Amino acid sequence: xxxxxxxxxxxxxxxxxxxxxxxxxxxxxxxxxxxxxxxxxxxxxxxxxxxxxxxxxxxxxxxxxxxxxxxxxxxxxxxxxxxxxxxxxxxxxxxxxxxxxxxxxxxxxxxxxxxxxxxxxxxxxxxxxxxxxxxxxxxxxxxxxxxxxxxxxxxxxxxxxxxxxxxxxxxxxxxxxxxxxxxxxxxxxxxxxxxxxxxxxxxxxxxxxxxxxxxxxxxxxxxxxxxxxxxxxxxxxxxxxxxxxxxxxxxxxxxxxxxxxxxxxxxxxxxxxxxxxxxxxxxxxxxxxxxxxxxxxxxxxxxxxxxxxxxxxxxxxxxxxxxxxxxxxxxxxxxxxxxxxxxxxxxxxxxxxxxxxxxxxxxxxxxxxxxxxxxxxxxxxxxxxxxxxxxxxxxxxxxxxxxxxxxxxxxxxxxxxxxxxxxxxxxxxxxxxxxxxxxxxxxxxxxxxxxxxxxxxxxxxxxxxxxxxxxxxxxxxxxxxxxxxxxxxxxxxxxxxxxxxxxxxxxxxxxxxxxxxxxxxxxxxxxxxxxxxxxxxxxxxxxxxxxxxxxxxxxxxxxxxxxxxxxxxxxxxxxxxxxxxxxxxxxxxxxxxxxxxxxxxxxxxxxxxxxxxxxxxxxxxxxxxxxxxxxxxxxxxxxxxxxxxxxxxxxxxxxxxxxxxxxxxxxxxxxxxxxxxxxxxxxxxxxxxxxxxxxxxxxxxxxxxxxxxxxxxxxxxxxxxxxxxxxxxxx
Amino acid sequence: xxxxxxxxxxxxxxxxxxxxxxxxxxxxxxxxxxxxxxxxxxxxxxxxxxxxxxxxxxxxxxxxxxxxxxxxxxxxxxxxxxxxxxxxxxxxxxxxxxxxxxxxxxxxxxxxxxxxxxxxxxxxxxxxxxxxxxxxxxxxxxxxxxxxxxxxxxxxxx
Numbered sequence: 001x002x003x004x005x006x007x008x009x010x011x012x013x014x015x016x017x018x019x020x021x022x023x024x025x026x027x028x029x030x031x032x033x034x035x036x037x038x039x040x041x042x043x044x045x046x047x048x049x050x051x052x053x054x055x056x057x058x059x060x061x062x063x064x065x066x067x068x069x070x071x072x073x074x075x076x077x078x079x080x081x082x083x084x085x086x087x088x089x090x091x092x093x094x095x096x097x098x099x100x101x102x103x104x105x106x107x108x109x110x111x112x113x114x115x116x117x118x119x120x121x122x123x124x125x126x127x128x129x130x131x132x133x134x135x136x137x138x139x140x141x142x143x144x145x146x147x148x149x150x151x152x153x154x155x156x157x158x159x160x161x162x163x164x165x166x167x168x169x170x171x172x173x174x175x176x177x178x179x180x181x182x183x184x185x186x187x188x189x190x191x192x193x194x195x196x197x198x199x200x201x202x203x204x205x206x207x208x209x210x211x212x213x214x215x216x217x218x219x220x221x222x223x224x225x226x227x228x229x230x231x232x233x234x235x236x237x238x239x240x241x242x243x244x245x246x247x248x249x250x251x252x253x254x255x256x257x258x259x260x261x262x263x264x265x266x267x268x269x270x271x272x273x274x275x276x277x278x279x280x281x282x283x284x285x286x287x288x289x290x291x292x293x294x295x296x297x298x299x300x301x302x303x304x305x306x307x308x309x310x311x312x313x314x315x316x317x318x319x320x321x322x323x324x325x326x327x328x329x330x331x332x333x334x335x336x337x338x339x340x341x342x343x344x345x346x347x348x349x350x351x352x353x354x355x356x357x358x359x360x361x362x363x364x365x366x367x368x369x370x371x372x373x374x375x376x377x378x379x380x381x382x383x384x385x386x387x388x389x390x391x392x393x394x395x396x397x398x399x400x401x402x403x404x405x406x407x408x409x410x411x412x413x414x415x416x417x418x419x420x421x422x423x424x425x426x427x428x429x430x431x432x433x434x435x436x437x438x439x440x441x442x443x444x445x446x447x448x449x450x451x452x453x454x455x456x457x458x459x460x461x462x463x464x465x466x467x468x469x470x471x472x473x474x475x476x477x478x479x480x481x482x483x484x485x486x487x488x489x490x491x492x493x494x495x496x497x498x499x500x501x502x503x504x505x506x507x508x509x510x511x512x513x514x515x516x517x518x519x520x521x522x523x524x525x526x527x528x529x530x531x532x533x534x535x536x537x538x539x540x541x542x543x544x545x546x547x548x549x550x551x552x553x554x555x556x557x558x559x560x561x562x563x564x565x566x567x568x569x570x571x572x573x574x575x576x577x578x579x580x581x582x583x584x585x586x587x588x589x590x591x592x593x594x595x596x597x598x599x600x601x602x603x604x605x606x607x608x609x610x611x612x613x614x615x616x617x618x619x620x621x622x623x624x625x626x627x628x629x630x631x632x633x634x635x636x637x638x639x640x641x642x643x644x645x646x647x648x649x650x651x652x653x654x655x656x657x658x659x660x661x662x663x664x665x666x667x668x669x670x671x672x673x674x675x676x677x678x679x680x681x682x683x684x685x686x687x688x689x690x691x692x693x694x695x696x697x698x699x700x701x702x703x704x705x706x707x708x709x710x711x712x713x714x715x716x717x718x719x720x721x722x723x724x725x726x727x728x729x730x731x
Numbered sequence: 732x733x734x735x736x737x738x739x740x741x742x743x744x745x746x747x748x749x750x751x752x753x754x755x756x757x758x759x760x761x762x763x764x765x766x767x768x769x770x771x772x773x774x775x776x777x778x779x780x781x782x783x784x785x786x787x788x789x790x791x792x793x794x795x796x797x798x799x800x801x802x803x804x805x806x807x808x809x810x811x812x813x814x815x816x817x818x819x820x821x822x823x824x825x826x827x828x829x830x831x832x833x834x835x836x837x838x839x840x841x842x843x844x845x846x847x848x849x850x851x852x853x854x855x856x857x858x859x860x861x862x863x864x865x866x867x868x869x870x871x872x873x874x875x876x877x878x879x880x881x882x883x884x885x886x887x888x889x
Contacts, residue, residue, distance in 0.1 A: 002825050009833030010821040010840055012773020012813035016833075019772035099758075171868050173777045173785055173834035222775075222834025223868055256778045469832025469869045625828040625874050632871030655782035655866065663872040664863035 001488060001619060004474045005220070005467065017177040017191045017219040018253050025181075026055060026094035028242045028252035029101040031108045032262060033083035033090055036117035036331040036648030037131075040081050040090065046107035054104060055246040057092040062241065064208035068234045069201060075297035075334065077206055077237050083112060084131065085296035085331050086649040087262040089234070094242045094250050117331035117648050121293035122270050132329035138294040139302040139327045141309050143381050143577045146320030151285035155276025159357045163273070163349035164714045165697075167293075167643040167650075168266035168633075170338060171660050172468075174222020175259040176231060180239035181249035186499075187214050187240055192221045193232035195506035196464050196496050202233035203240060211498070218496040224468040225633070226337035229508050230299050231263050260653035264336030265643065267304055267327075268293040271312065271349030276320075281361055281368045285320040286381075288312045290346065294327040295334035301327045304335075306438055308342030310382060310581045311694075314350035315392065315432045316369075317378040331648050337508060339633065340690045343433055344697065348638075348715065351429040351698030356711050365702065366400065369430050384580045390676040395611050396430055396589045398674060403428075403591035403609040412706070421598040424606070427702025428591045431695035434582025435687025436511040439572035442564055442583075447505035449519035451480060451527045453546035453558040459484060459527070462494045462559075463504040465516050470689055471622035472512050478618060479517050479682050483524035485539030505564075510687025513618060514584065517682030519562040527560025567680040584678045586691040588612040590631070590699035596707045601719035601726070603639055603704055608669045610692060616677045616684030627692040628669040634696020636661045642716045742806040746771075747815040753802075761800040762786045765812060773813035773837045777866065784865035787838035788812050794845050794864075813837035816844055823881035828874030835867045843879045847886060858883075 008014045033040075045051055059066050059078040066080055067073035079090045090110050095101040118129035118136060125136045132138060152158060178191035187209065193199060196216040203214050216236070221228060235252055242250040254262075269292050276285035290308050294301040309325035358365035373396070374380065376387050400406070405426055412424045436442050450462040461480055467473040473493045481488040494501055504516050528535045533545035549558050572579040593607040610627050617623045640659045644651045652658045677684025701712050710725050717725075739754040746769070755764055762779075765771040765788070774797055777785030781796040788797045789811040823829075824843070830836040842865050846852065852861060858879050859872070867875060 003828075003830065005833070006825045006830055007818060007821060009830040009836045010824050011816065011818045012775075012837040012840075014833050015772065016775075018776075019766070021770070173783065173832065173866065173868055174775070220833065223832040225868070256780075469830075471831075621826070621828045621874075625831055625870055628871035628873045629831065629869045630871075633868070654780060655778040656780060660866060660868065662863040662866060663859045663876065666872055668876075669871050669873055 025249035027098040031091035035112035038112040038114040042111040121328040136329040141325040148322040151320035170227030172223025177253035178239040180243035221468040229337040266338035267335040269345035283318040304342040312346040316372040399589035399611040423707040425707025429695035429699040448502040451523040451560040455550040457543035514681035522562035592699040594703040615686035630692030638697035755802040762797040824878035827878040829878035831869035
């Protein structure tokens with residue numbers, strides 16, 4: 001099926017929040033902290049504008065609790081006198097003219113009595129830097145399997161490595177934006193978001209309003225990648241506060257720089273590996289420490305850390321594993337959800353480390369992976385028995401065959417010594433990603449979904465899942481039409497409006513097709529049951545039955561309902577991090593071929609092959625697009641994207657100096673799917689959105705290692721870093 | 732108090748084939764004029780500094796970033812936006828995954844259509860090179876390039 005909203009996007013007719021027709025409204029703007037940490041001693045309003053024309057909101061205007069609630073109440077909506085990161089919101093302004101609102105921002109001076117900021121997450125803070133708990137540790141987690149200390153002591157070879165990754169900005173092409181207005185006594189929020197019910201959850205305590213008094217509607221969303229998971233709650237709250245105070249509609253649209261410097265990013269990380277292996281390359285012990293920069297507020301950091309440590313040992317079997325995870329408070333912009341959610345950091349380290357081990361053993365890195373790759377019946381670090389029937393070696397073999405790995409490798413060995421300044425290399429990464437929420441997370445979400453049969457026999461899916469480019473509207477249409485035997489044109493997907501649709505959970509974590517899609521199928525079945533027609537009956541009969549039901553029940557609604565039920569046999573011990581972390585894993589292998597220019601230290605990716613098991617592929621074009629887009633973000637995280645920091649502020653908040661790839665910077669990304677259906681996912685689907693990003697960076701860096709004979713350990717591997725690495729020798 | 736620098740300027744130009752007359756302020760961008768005053772919201776703002784191409788329109792037939800064009804400069808000229816394109820021509824883009832989130836898409840399609848109308852450029856450049864002025868964060872560009880290649884083959888055959 002073709003992307004349902006595709007034509008309206010291609011022709012420019014799709015209306016995003018900033019495209020909605022609106023009259024008599026105010027433009028909102030956000031005054032932010034200039035300092036990373038300190039007490040606000042004064043706010044000076046300059047005389048360049050007439051302040052009587054402005055609506056001004058500060059923390060005292062917040063009717064309820066001053067917090068953007070998701071996991072904790074720690075992050076203020078507006079700083080109440082003390083700031084903890086640069087660009088923390090302090091005041092809100094609104095004016096009928098956008099130009100005047102922007103001018104006013106330049107007229108306000110927030111004066112901060114600066115305290116020393118904690119800016120390095122890698123070292124434990126001195127006493128003057130402590131601001132969270134005893135030692136700025138936001139969260140500690142641990143996984144223990146076997147006896148690592150003993151096993152390391154008995155290992156003939158121990159290989160150590162330290163791997164670091166930088167912050168990454170989402171750069172969704174549509175910036176954050178919200179519209180807020182009062183409809184009677186209901187506060188209506190419309191805007192760009194992944195999770196309408198997260199916005200409701202944040203607004204209720206802050207505005208002291210009930211769910212009935214807050215209506216959140218998602219508008220077509222121009223990219224999310226996790227950046228519109230939790231952050232839109234902040235923008236919505238700000239727009240809402242301005243609308244409540246002014247009693248006028250308020251539009252709050254971030255410009256690119258504000259969006260880049262002030263919103264969440266991917267957590268920077270430092271991961272240490274100490275690995276015991278025998279001479280044949282068999283893993284004996286893995287000791288791993290994952291440290292992440294959480295930034296100034298909690299956001300979703302504990303969950304990101306959790307996903308990171310669960311995946312940190314890679315897709316290998318090892319009897320002795322110790323993984324310690326620690327997320328640190330710093331006075332940086334809060335880090336948050338970003339496609340992969342901790343797993344890209346974990347896999348950058350472990351998949352880079354596997355090549356380092358292979359190098360030490362003088363062994364083929366593919367062979368090292370083959371020997372240790374988890375087989376059915378073996379267990380992950382949390383003790384989860386893998387028994388999904390997926391042929392992981394087949395995935396690796398397919399990626400090697402498609403990329404012509406062996407032949408290229410031999411060609412490079414011949415070619416590299418002959419060329420004056422170009423070095424080619426080919427590298428691979430094998431990896432996995434748990435789909436859906438971790439452990440008992442899906443049970444706690446308690447997702448619900450309705451499928452409504454209308455009097456004319458047409459059907460509408462009511463859910464809070466959102467379309468942000470990944471194809472949710474198309475996939476849900478397909479699933480409902482297949483299940484009911486309907487023409488897709490007779491299926492509609494309701495606008496995500498919290499006053500109309502049930503809470504089917506957030507659109508995150510590669511859960512939508514697999515988990516919520518399964519609810520679509522089950523709600524369709526329930527609709528058939530209620531309409532009195534056999535499940536699986538031809539569409540014409542289902543339609544007839546729906547029409548007949550309405551004749552017999554005039555004025556009533558015919559709703560097929562489904563509520564999440566966990567697959568049988570899943571057990572997770574949240575206290576000890578033992579058990580079945582995920583119902584299903586997607587498995588994949590990437591192969592990257594690169595060319596390094598020793599004159600410029602530029603790394604060019606010449607070829608990229610991705611083989612993925614995402615269960616049943618529901619829509620080939622959409623699935624391929626997910627993989628290619630994820631890989632592109634992973635390649636550019638590895639090579640291009642660097643947040644430059646100065647005193648806690650991102651200095652390069654523009655697309656001219658924060659570089660994301662153009663078409664010219666990327667090779668064609670060649671994708672193949674190997675399908676191992678998952679019986680509890682919709683039509684056998686598993687998660688797809690995050691998996692492809694996870695292994696891209698290590699594949700690229702392993703190729704650089706093959707090309708240069710050096711072992712890079714840090715990304716982004718900018719030309720400057722590569723130059724230092726090649727000049728200084730191994731590190 | 733006015734020294735005339737902020738006085739509105741009256742301009743006439745051709746917008747999507749229609750004669751158009753408006754008053755603009757000296758600092759007004761073509762992008763804002765189109766989006767907020769003329770209701771042509773198909774043209775998107777992505778970066779406001781000529782880097783991403785989401786705001787691409789044709790000015791006298793050439794693709795330009797409308798965020799960098801002062802509105803008064805279009806006086807007497809031809810401006811064409813995404814709204815002027817024939818939806819019939821979108822089939823290949825639709826089928827091959829050219830659009831995902833859609834925020835870069837109108838700009839991408841404007842550049843793509845310009846390539847289709849200027850095939851001689853393909854003698855010296857690849858589609859991949861010609862598309863390097865439009866940033867997309869969703870597709871990894873393969874869906875865009877394949878969509879254009881499909882349209883090229885189709886219109887050659889037609």
